[in-house]
Amino acid sequence: MPVRADGSAGEFDAILFLSFGGPEGPDDVMPFLENVTRGRGVPRERLEEVAHHYMHFGGVSPINQLNRDMIASLRAELDARGTDLPIYFGNRNWYPLVADTLVQMYDDGHRRILAFATSAWGGYSGCRQYHEDIERSLVALHEARPQSVSADPVLVRKLPQFWDRSATLTAGRDAVLRAASRLPAADVPPRLVCTAHSIPIVADAASGPEADGGQLYSRQVAQAAQRVAEMAGFAGHDQVWQSRSGPPQVPWLEPDICDHLEAIAAQGVSQVIVFPVGFVSDHVEVVWDLDNEAAQLADELGLDYVRAETVGTDPRFIAMVADLVDEYRRGTGDLDVLGVGDSGTPCGDGCCGRSVRRPATRP
Numbered sequence: 378m379p380v381r382a383d384g385s386a387g388e389f390d391a392i393l394f395l396s397f398g399g400p401e402g403p404d405d406v407m408p409f410l411e412n413v414t415r416g417r418g419v420p421r422e423r424l425e426e427v428a429h430h431y432m433h434f435g436g437v438s439p440i441n442q443l444n445r446d447m448i449a450s451l452r453a454e455l456d457a458r459g460t461d462l463p464i465y466f467g468n469r470n471w472y473p474l475v476a477d478t479l480v481q482m483y484d485d486g487h488r489r490i491l492a493f494a495t496s497a498w499g500g501y502s503g504c505r506q507y508h509e510d511i512e513r514s515l516v517a518l519h520e521a522r523p524q525s526v527s528a529d530p531v532l533v534r535k536l537p538q539f540w541d542r543s544a545t546l547t548a549g550r551d552a553v554l555r556a557a558s559r560l561p562a563a564d565v566p567p568r569l570v571c572t573a574h575s576i577p578i579v580a581d582a583a584s585g586p587e588a589d590g591g592q593l594y595s596r597q598v599a600q601a602a603q604r605v606a607e608m609a610g611f612a613g614h615d616q617v618w619q620s621r622s623g624p625p626q627v628p629w630l631e632p633d634i635c636d637h638l639e640a641i642a643a644q645g646v647s648q649v650i651v652f653p654v655g656f657v658s659d660h661v662e663v664v665w666d667l668d669n670e671a672a673q674l675a676d677e678l679g680l681d682y683v684r685a686e687t688v689g690t691d692p693r694f695i696a697m698v699a700d701l702v703d704e705y706r707r708g709t710g711d712l713d714v715l716g717v718g719d720s721g722t723p724c725g726d727g728c729c730g731r732s733v734r735r736p737a738t739r740p
């Protein structure tokens with residue numbers, strides 16, 4: 378059993394399901410977007426444009442319900458294994474805010490907490506920022522319960538990145554195959570296009586050990602997509618990026634999915650399968666940017682377009698999350714893998730990019 382920083386041999390006693398958060402009504406949209414983009418130099422016009430995407434769904438992001446569904450599935454899976462750790466839900470950008478959830482967990486008596494973050498990836502937005510969310514919440518807990526926390530501290534251990542777990546990739550493969558089966562028969566095989574959230578080129582360069590040339594996030598995404606494509610029997614695939622933000626003069630990962638659809642249509646491609654490798658659930662960036670924008674463009678270009686499901690509803694994916702919990706709850710999980718860190722300590726030297734402090738606020 379690995380030696381732990383706090384020297385204790387105790388088991389973990391609760392799970393924090395940590396996610397991005399999303400608005401639950403029209404009045405939440407702008408304050409939510411301000412939380413997401415505080416200090417990031419995202420132009421007002423971009424925020425207003427994104428606010429329209431949310432308004433298209435009545436100001437309600439599907440992400441919260443999807444997370445609650447995932448939590449219910451995880452609960453059932455853990456119960457079936459006889460693992461009775463309670464699961465709590467907390468978000469970076471919207472209610473329930475992780476800082477509030479942590480106070481609740483503490484008041485309920487939990488002192489050793491495993492955190493599962495809904496991003497599979499390394500890099501600042503997908504990994505490091507979740508460590509920062511934990512750290513910031515611990516600071517807030519200390520302010521809310523100063524005497525108790527000093528005398529009786531709490532440990533929050535973040536679970537590893539899971540983009541390369543076999544269940545993640547197998548669920549992706551089957552989602553691609555199901556999508557492919559919805560395409561009408563054609564002479565030429567369909568093009569598999571794998572998409573993930575774009576990030577600024579400098580953010581990508583800053584993620585991952587410098588010795589490996591950085592680019593941890595884009596390399597992980599490329600590898601996951603490659604594996605899924607191979608497993609689904611595709612000779613090749615295209616890697617694209619979506620939902621770019623920020624000022625237009627700042628370079629982000631490219632090609633953008635829409636530019637790419639135009640390019641392949643011009644090459645004579647007639648069918649496309651879009652697989653959102655970068656996300657675990659069908660939230661706004663999937664149901665707007667892919668099912669609406671990209672699908673409409675494909676229609677205009679005369680492309681048959683199908684979008685593969687995200688992996689978060691696949692029972693094998695949920696079982697994988699339960700495996701992570703089981704591996705780490707007794708302290709036997711590997712502490713030396715990417716994504717794992719205690720109480721906000723980032724997972725490795727130079728692993729996931731520079732820190733940018735940015736507390737979420739209430740409306």
Ligand SMILES: CC1=C(CCC(=O)O)c2cc3nc(cc4[nH]c(cc5[nH]c(cc1n2)c(C)c5CCC(=O)O)c(CCC(=O)O)c4C)C(CCC(=O)O)=C3C
Binds near residue numbers: 438439496574577661
């Ligand atoms: C790598 C990555 C993931 C995947 C890893 C993970 O899952 O964590 C991800 C997920 C998500 N991104 C989401 C939403 C947004 N992302 C934004 C902005 C940004 N994302 C970035 C990166 C990522 N984002 C970046 C570098 C920015 C620029 C601002 C900044 O540096 O932080 C903005 C601001 C408006 C805009 O400009 O688009 C919104 C609204 C939602 C929730 C959707 C819903 O509500 O249903 C989810 C799951």
Ligand SMILES: [Fe+2]
Binds near residue numbers: 574
């Ligand atoms: Fe994002």
